[in-house]
Amino acid sequence: NAGVTQTPKFRVLKTGQSMTLLCAQDMNHEYMYWYRQDPGMGLRLIHYSVGEGTTAKGEVPDGYNVSRLKKQNFLLGLESAAPSQTSVYFCASRLTPIEQFFGPGTRLTVL
């Protein structure tokens, strides 16, 4: 099992550009999450999904969109990137309430 994988690992964007971050899990988990991690702020939930075809807003959803067309994939989109979206993005998935499995992260810089 690869667990949770994220693509790409690094990306540099210019203000106003768009991009999509891909999260994939091979554990047949129902729940998937997108977080951002900033220095001194901890992990903050952007959007999450409780199953295929469903999405919901988290703590900091503005400027992001998500889609869960397939159970194993959760996509995070930035339509018009801003410098404030410079961060490290983590995807996570879980089956039970006990444990969320995290991916390795995507480091995004918006110039």
Place this chain on the structure above:
Amino acid sequence: EDQVTQSPEALRLQEGESSSLNCSYTVSGLRGLFWYRQDPGKGPEFLFTLYSAGEEKEKERLKATLTKKESFLHITAPKPEDSATYLCAVQGGTGAQKLVFGQGTRLTINP
């Protein structure tokens, strides 16, 4: 609103010097308190889940405890490989399956 505060922000110990990390929380109906370990450039790795006051969990040199207001992560005779950032998170009764994270404690163990 669920909140998690971790202290100290950073802790430097000598190898073999035991200590504790603190996680204070306010939550509506605690469903679980989670401890994660995060190494630089990687995603968080699950350590423990605690569900009710008085519960304790152990893993190697780590022991997590829980009261109604806080959790402690006790580190006994640490080794340099225990150096990492330790994250605490809570899942409350509202807000459907979401975790709220603290900002983390950066632990450094000097040989």
